[in-house]
Amino acid sequence: MQRLTIVEIAELAGVSTATVSRVLNGKRDVNEQTRRRIQQIIERYGFTPHALARSLSLKKTNNLGVIIPHTADYLFSSPYFAELIRGMGEYANRRSYRLILSTTSEERSSSEVYHGLLYGAVDGLLVLDVRVGDERVLWLKEAGIPFALVGQDPKAPSVSFVDSDNESGAYQATKYLIELGHEEIFLVNGPQEHWVSQSREQGFRRALKEAGLSPAGIVYGPFTVEAGFASAQEILKRAGSDFGLLAASDLQAFGASCALKQLGLEVGREASIIGFDDVPWAQYFDPPLTTVRQPIFQIGQEAARALIGQVESPDSEPIRSVLPTQLIVRQSTRSPDG
């Protein structure tokens, strides 16, 4: 466990620590011979500079914090989350950054978590589960901490964020449901205070309006199977069997689908259901789920990229990136020519 320090390497090489440091960081101003000699010694002893000491002196940790609000517990139950983290981690690691995960508990706000656990330990923060007028962006801006949002907050004008084109995705999906000729069209939405929900609702409404229709109903709830199940039950009380349903997540679509089946309705015959996300197993649903694909992995990568951009050049323009969504038609919607 007793590892060498730069001092010992310097002694072994008969030079000063300054020179060793220069070699480690690939700086100029080192004679090619000494450089090689030092490199050999470093390699022979398997020396690695101590990350902490390096960070302290550089005032740079190469750590990115991911704060998951306790209200976003559902994130964990969602494949969305894992894929997002994977994307963020992949890009971060590629750029020699690490990801620090931190969940806020009931008792502690994000800002307390930051000051208690994360201050000095991260270069910036990745903010998930953004809601409209999110208090977190306020204190982050005020505190001058670099950050990037996954999702948008229209009330926060010039901040870095990455989002997918929810409006368009919902629009396409709704339009498709209309084309299938369903009498009534419902939306099982996410939590109302999230911009992601609001923009999907906008797309939903736009498609209906263009067709001269109005929404048969909109319900809000978390992005979970349970919520989808409950919402569908609610809807089924006041709907016929010929309806189209757009869910704001594949999980909700899954839950809704189960609710229909329980009542003996065959999904993809009379009623149609469309999900959102295209989680890896959506194609294995019964029936395979028609859904709006989001490039989740890529969103994670982009978010990390945006944050690292902010970290490395704080005065640069914020990155505001909206990635495309795409309707994937499978069998949970009825056949167009049926």
Add this chain to the structure above:
Amino acid sequence: MQRLTIVEIAELAGVSTATVSRVLNGKRDVNEQTRRRIQQIIERYGFTPHALARSLSLKKTNNLGVIIPHTADYLFSSPYFAELIRGMGEYANRRSYRLILSTTSEERSSSEVYHGLLYGAVDGLLVLDVRVGDERVLWLKEAGIPFALVGQDPKAPSVSFVDSDNESGAYQATKYLIELGHEEIFLVNGPQEHWVSQSREQGFRRALKEAGLSPAGIVYGPFTVEAGFASAQEILKRAGSDFGLLAASDLQAFGASCALKQLGLEVGREASIIGFDDVPWAQYFDPPLTTVRQPIFQIGQEAARALIGQVESPDSEPIRSVLPTQLIVRQSTRSPDG
């Protein structure tokens, strides 16, 4: 962004940094009055000690590293993973530790990732996706880095690990399948080099042996939907319709179930399928999935606890913890009195 340091707090309070530090860390040897005065100033200015500086001087980072091998990409597609991380994070945060996530890429081994990215940045490592004779436990032991395994490596005698009782879970499930009177019983297992797979297979075989039966077939593969689907297709080539199938994950069970349906077999009538994990939406499967429940969240917590134990007292006995599994009967297995 310009935050106060302990020096400035000391000046404001008219004391030395030593005293401020003593107050911050709740040490003795500080007059009650001065303590209060300093505390007030700290609060007024919202001072938080710089985590890095603190760590450097304490030689303690309060960071736990989680290394996810690139070969375990499937982990991310599994709800198991998110739940595990959630458990680890919850316990870690409660003990004022942070979780650092690091995925190894194709080009870099765990040990390279550690030395390049994590050395000096973490107090210990949480090791996922353990295989039998895992090289990682070797270099970790050699390097003297505290660590804890999620899952077991029977070849590594005295290390901390947390696992669930896979043998017993598989035994119970298999026994249940036998009781249902199925002619043939299959196992869709995980990767063969994992102890988790081997021990489940042991439970599977034990149950069969006790009943005087022998396995109809065992196939190995990753814990994914795709693998379950493929394995079931393989099995269906050489099986009748009256068989029981135990899968090593809910995802595999899900995939297998889809394969059966594609051939018009009704799962839970003739053939029975049992999963493993009891992921949150297993009950919403069609049909609701009979499965072996693992306490995943708790495993995460325990693993963090074991690691922190090793970190804080390296000479303490390793924690070796096996958590119970439980068969949850739903409708993907046929009714006992049918």
Add this chain to the structure above:
DNA sequence: GCCCCAATCGTAATCGCTTCCACAGGGGGC
């Protein structure tokens, strides 16, 4: 009044690394 000890607090070293600044030596321009 002297000595000793407990309580309280400060000085300075330390953690391991980066980097500013100074300095030595050699070569080229004049």
Add this chain to the structure above:
DNA sequence: GCCCCCTGTGGAAGCGATTACGATTGGGGC
């Protein structure tokens, strides 16, 4: 031959905390 500059190197001051060690004070026991 003198001066300047450029290259290569080392000394030492940071980064922001913790803490070993020492110093000061005041009070109690004699």
